[in-house]
Amino acid sequence: MNIAILSRNSNLYSTRRLLEAAEERGHKARILDHLKCDIIIEQNNPLIYYKGEQINDIDAIIPRIGASVTFYGSAVVRQFEMMNVFTTTNSQALVRSRDKLRSLQLLARSGVGLPKTAFTNYSKEEKNLVEVVGGAPLVIKLLEGTQGVGVVLAETKKAAQSVIEAFHNLKARVIVQEFIKEAKAADIRAFVVNGEVVGAMKRQGKEGEFRSNLHQGGSATVVKLSRAEKSAALKATQAMGLSIAGVDMLQSSRGPLILEVNSSPGLEGIEKATNVDIAGKIIQYIETNQPKTQPRRKKISH
Numbered sequence: 001m002n003i004a005i006l007s008r009n010s011n012l013y014s015t016r017r018l019l020e021a022a023e024e025r026g027h028k029a030r031i032l033d034h035l036k037c038d039i040i041i042e043q044n045n046p047l048i049y050y051k052g053e054q055i056n057d058i059d060a061i062i063p064r065i066g067a068s069v070t071f072y073g074s075a076v077v078r079q080f081e082m083m084n085v086f087t088t089t090n091s092q093a094l095v096r097s098r099d100k101l102r103s104l105q106l107l108a109r110s111g112v113g114l115p116k117t118a119f120t121n122y123s124k125e126e127k128n129l130v131e132v133v134g135g136a137p138l139v140i141k142l143l144e145g146t147q148g149v150g151v152v153l154a155e156t157k158k159a160a161q162s163v164i165e166a167f168h169n170l171k172a173r174v175i176v177q178e179f180i181k182e183a184k185a186a187d188i189r190a191f192v193v194n195g196e197v198v199g200a201m202k203r204q205g206k207e208g209e210f211r212s213n214l215h216q217g218g219s220a221t222v223v224k225l226s227r228a229e230k231s232a233a234l235k236a237t238q239a240m241g242l243s244i245a246g247v248d249m250l251q252s253s254r255g256p257l258i259l260e261v262n263s264s265p266g267l268e269g270i271e272k273a274t275n276v277d278i279a280g281k282i283i284q285y286i287e288t289n290q291p292k293t294q295p296r297r298k299k300i301s302h
């Protein structure tokens with residue numbers, strides 16, 4: 001098969017591993033920078049040009065779209081979909097996953113556990129918001145944040161109210177969330193490929209830090225998930241319409257609580273912690289879902 005990895009940087013661990021895994025399994029693979037793809041729209045004739053070259057021999061794409069380029073990246077994925085190219089991440093699911101509020105609403109409907117969360121249009125009712133999610137301590141998160149940046153723990157009601165007020169005055173949107181103390185500054189990342197948890201790790205925040213993000217100095221170890229945790233990860237992935245996802249959850253006294261579902265989950269932390277060839281699992285997923293192109297490839301090799 002001809003596989004394209006949509007990535008802005010060929011030196012990234014995840015990009016390199018996917019390329020390697022595709023080649024190891026006998027496929028032709030290349031990296032396309034989605035921001036350098038031109039989209040041509042015409043009746044019944046969707047086209048993509050890459051640095052001036054028409055792209056028409058791709059059987060499957062693996063989108064690795066960063067949060068800052070979701071708009072254009074998802075349009076490129078959509079164009080490949082128009083061209084009947086198989087994608088490991090559906091364009092609509094990608095867009096959906098990038099909206100924290102919409103994601104939480106969908107997840108809540110699917111019945112998975114979530115920390116109690118409030119979101120408002122810059123409400124002046126800070127006091128009520130704080131009470132609704134259970135009082136202090138509580139977590140305040142910038143809606144647009146990633147990698148732990150913009151996630152604040154407010155220890156008292158007063159502190160919580162002032163932080164919410166400050167963000168709102170800056171016209172920064174925040175979500176206000178119940179603090180899950182029992183998680184003990186750790187969270188779980190479950191990597192899902194095609195309806196199966198293929199690897200899971202526990203991330204522990206460094207000393208004195210409640211955020212477990214590796215980017216904030218957290219450390220990762222392999223973990224065996226309980227049945228409830230596995231089921232929550234699969235349900236959350238399905239609710240988002242994703243086939244590949246990194247599902248983050250907290251271990252609480254009332255079971256697993258989903259924090260977020262990542263549509264371009266990194267491979268480095270999880271492969272190193274678990275020793276599982278996750279890149280290979282992704283390529284395998286493409287192989288099992290790509291019957292359409294098999295006859296064409298056969299014909300060419302005759």
Ligand code: ADP
Pocket residue numbers: 115139141145146147148149151177178179180181183185186187205210211212213248250259260
């Ligand atoms: P980001 O998208 O920036 O990673 P997260 O919502 O994943 O934001 O929060 C970052 C980290 O902060 C989590 O991995 C977790 O360790 C901690 N955290 C987030 N929300 C809560 C919460 N409600 N209770 C306890 N810890 C939390």
Ligand code: MG
Pocket residue numbers: 147148213248259260
């Ligand atoms: Mg996170």
